[in-house]
Amino acid sequence: MAAETAYSVCPHDCPSACALEVDVVDSRTIGRVRGGTSNPVTDGIICAKVARYAERVHHPDRLTRPLRRVGAKGEGAFEPISWDEALDAVAGAFAEAAGRYGAETVWPYLYAGTMGLVQRDGIERLRHTMKYSGMGRTICSSVGKAGWIAGCGALRGTDLREIAESDLIVLWGVNAAATQVQTLHHATNARKARGARIVCIDPYETATAKAADVHLAPGPGTDGALACAVMHVLFAEGFADWEYMRRYTDAPERLQQHLSERTPAWAAAIIGLTEDEIVGFARDYGRTERAFIRFGYGFTRSRNGASNLHAASCLPAVRGAWKHRGGGALMATGDVFSLDRTLIEGSDAADRRVRVLDMSRLGAVLAGEAADLKGGPPVTAMIVQNTNPAVVAPESAKVRAGLLRDDLFLCVHEQFLTETARYADIVLPATTFLEHDDIYTSYGHTFLQVARRVIEPLGECRSNHEVICALADRLGADHPGFRMTAWEMIDATLAASGLPGAEAVHAAGGRDCAPAFEAAHFLDGFAWPDGRFRFAADWEALGALGNGMPSLPDHAPVIEEADDRHPFRLVTAPSHDFLNSSFTETATSQRKQGRPTAFVHPEDCAAHGLRDGDPGRLGNGRGSVVVHAKEHAGTRRGVVVVESIWPNAAFVEGIGINTLVGAEPVPPTGGAAFHDTAVWMQAERKAAE
Numbered sequence: 001m002a003a004e005t006a007y008s009v010c011p012h013d014c015p016s017a018c019a020l021e022v023d024v025v026d027s028r029t030i031g032r033v034r035g036g037t038s039n040p041v042t043d044g045i046i047c048a049k050v051a052r053y054a055e056r057v058h059h060p061d062r063l064t065r066p067l068r069r070v071g072a073k074g075e076g077a078f079e080p081i082s083w084d085e086a087l088d089a090v091a092g093a094f095a096e097a098a099g100r101y102g103a104e105t106v107w108p109y110l111y112a113g114t115m116g117l118v119q120r121d122g123i124e125r126l127r128h129t130m131k132y133s134g135m136g137r138t139i140c141s142s143v144g145k146a147g148w149i150a151g152c153g154a155l156r157g158t159d160l161r162e163i164a165e166s167d168l169i170v171l172w173g174v175n176a177a178a179t180q181v182q183t184l185h186h187a188t189n190a191r192k193a194r195g196a197r198i199v200c201i202d203p204y205e206t207a208t209a210k211a212a213d214v215h216l217a218p219g220p221g222t223d224g225a226l227a228c229a230v231m232h233v234l235f236a237e238g239f240a241d242w243e244y245m246r247r248y249t250d251a252p253e254r255l256q257q258h259l260s261e262r263t264p265a266w267a268a269a270i271i272g273l274t275e276d277e278i279v280g281f282a283r284d285y286g287r288t289e290r291a292f293i294r295f296g297y298g299f300t301r302s303r304n305g306a307s308n309l310h311a312a313s314c315l316p317a318v319r320g321a322w323k324h325r326g327g328g329a330l331m332a333t334g335d336v337f338s339l340d341r342t343l344i345e346g347s348d349a350a351d352r353r354v355r356v357l358d359m360s361r362l363g364a365v366l367a368g369e370a371a372d373l374k375g376g377p378p379v380t381a382m383i384v385q386n387t388n389p390a391v392v393a394p395e396s397a398k399v400r401a402g403l404l405r406d407d408l409f410l411c412v413h414e415q416f417l418t419e420t421a422r423y424a425d426i427v428l429p430a431t432t433f434l435e436h437d438d439i440y441t442s443y444g445h446t447f448l449q450v451a452r453r454v455i456e457p458l459g460e461c462r463s464n465h466e467v468i469c470a471l472a473d474r475l476g477a478d479h480p481g482f483r484m485t486a487w488e489m490i491d492a493t494l495a496a497s498g499l500p501g502a503e504a505v506h507a508a509g510g511r512d513c514a515p516a517f518e519a520a521h522f523l524d525g526f527a528w529p530d531g532r533f534r535f536a537a538d539w540e541a542l543g544a545l546g547n548g549m550p551s552l553p554d555h556a557p558v559i560e561e562a563d564d565r566h567p568f569r570l571v572t573a574p575s576h577d578f579l580n581s582s583f584t585e586t587a588t589s590q591r592k593q594g595r596p597t598a599f600v601h602p603e604d605c606a607a608h609g610l611r612d613g614d615p616g617r618l619g620n621g622r623g624s625v626v627v628h629a630k631e632h633a634g635t636r637r638g639v640v641v642v643e644s645i646w647p648n649a650a651f652v653e654g655i656g657i658n659t660l661v662g663a664e665p666v667p668p669t670g671g672a673a674f675h676d677t678a679v680w681m682q683a684e685r686k687a688a689e
């Protein structure tokens with residue numbers, strides 16, 4: 001029986017950043033978690049995995065004490081030690097490494113295990129003040145963001161609440177049923193209320209595709225061709241809004257001329273849809289003023305992901321859909337939050353001469369590959385917070401080899417003994433979001449939210465902020481942020497940003513930072529000096545790898561194409577019950593997901609000697625992985641989908657799916673092409689039975 005209900009905010013790496021209502025049983029125990037009803041985007045809806053968060057926060061495998069490795073690296077044998085011993089060991093190892101190789105030998109490594117700014121980004125303050133190596137945050141969204149900014153110039157767009165006024169909702173490269181439940185909730189409400197149609201674009205039949213009215217399944221990495229052919233039809237059949245384009249875009253005549261040969265027949269041969277499917281979608285889009293496209297990051301995780309996203313983002317500019325309420329598009333909302341993050345990140349202490357290493361190239365960095373080390377020393381000491389790279393990073397065989405290096409000191413601050421933590425020399429127990437304070441933006445909506453600790457920390461768990469401050473103290477790092485509590489830092493950050501204080505934002509259940517309709521729809525101009533959407537992208541201005549990318553929308557044939565030796569294209573789409581590698585530890589998520597599974601078209605199964613449930617081996621030049629096959633008629637021929645991210649240990653041979661994924665940097669920013677992998681597949685009865 002809950003004694004009270006507390007407001008909180010979901011910290012997981014999900015665009016929804018849901019407002020939560022948490023049943024608090026006592027000072028150490030929560031009950032059910034529900035979606036906040038006062039937040040109009042959350043609208044009382046959250047995903048099932050967070051609704052049962054009690055299972056995760058009270059999990060018997062939570063880490064509760066600092067640990068020191070006593071066995072071989074990766075073996076997972078540790079002994080408990082005190083916090084002072086642990087922090088002294090980490091600070092001592094960092095100081096010793098820096099004394100030998102210079103400060104850049106230390107590499108703080110983070111990602112988005114929490115999206116709370118204080119607990120996620122405080123590690124940057126430590127690295128700036130100590131001049132440790134920086135980390136390029138390329139692993140998830142940098143390519144997709146570049147693709148959007150190439151056209152629109154800023155990360156904002158149609159407010160999700162406007163879906164209520166949409167007549168056509170296109171979910172492009174996003175399995176909203178698994179990764180953005182509110183988007184699908186608002187879309188199905190619009191269908192009920194006004195007969196809106198839902199189109200899902202995804203290479204396999206997801207739960208979202210099943211809920212949609214139309215499912216288009218282009219081959220992975222061919223979305224640019226689809227966008228071009230749709231625009232060809234818009235121009236050819238009189239749906240292009242020339243008045244809008246002449247006022248708001250850079251080169252409509254050039255675009256029309258360029259697309260004249262990108263016909264539905266041309267695209268059909270590339271993407272594997274019929275001409276009728278392409279033309280049917282184009283006409284529906286063309287006939288509908290209030291047509292809204294919600295882009296996901298899924299289709300941007302490809303070697304041509306940025307140009308594909310840019311091509312697709314041109315549709316509302318050609319159609320003039322931005323003019324209408326319920327029309328336009330949304331990729332991310334990051335630029336609506338004008339927060340001064342200096343105090344949190346310590347950017348006032350930054351030295352721009354310090355090297356920045358690409359997080360997606362972790363394996364190559366740890367292998368000491370010269371280009372990845374940027375002319376600096378080897379990485380010999382790391383602290384990892386909020387991420388599990390042994391499972392998540394591409395080319396994971398190389399990552400694991402690097403983490404096994406005897407000369408690498410590794411500290412992992414975590415909630416569970418993840419596979420990365422098992423490689424650590426020192427493991428520190430971390431609080432969950434319910435056990436610390438933080439401030440949250442969102443990349444899917446416009447609410448800035450502040451959450452207080454709801455229950456006491458489990459055991460001896462400490463927050464990321466506390467650990468960073470304690471290490472700073474031992475290392476002699478000086479910055480005002482190291483002398484504040486998390487709450488004081490939130491308050492000071494809001495004050496520096498000209499916003500009400502932490503208490504006020506918390507009490508209000510968040511602060512809506514939504515821009516006015518005209519700004520959200522770029523009707524006051526796109527975010528370029530001339531105010532015009534760019535059909536002609538300047539990729540070189542957006543990233544060091546932009547040279548050679550197609551400026552006008554196109555299909556860039558730079559993907560890892562299937563060939564005779566590797567006849568399948570692998571997609572490692574998000575699973576319904578995990579969030580990256582989070583929730584893989586909870587029994588309900590494990591039970592619902594079953595086991596690592598390859599979705600394969602029944603005819604492809606038959607052609608490769610596989611029956612439903614058989615173990616199959618997927619492989620390429622990077623390695624091979626055994627995974628059980630599931631006949632799935634909703635997966636395209638020639639595509640294998642392994643929903644992710646299962647721990648490596650869950651696979652038959654202990655080798656996980658990211659072993660097969662390449663780490664070549666994706667243009668223009670660098671990043672990982674998680675859904676752009678060519679593989680072979682064969683039956684594997686003996687090895688797995």
Ligand code: SF4
Pocket residue numbers: 010011012014015016017018046047048050051179180181182579
């Ligand atoms: S994971 Fe996403 S949908 Fe689920 S509660 Fe968190 S923010 Fe909401």
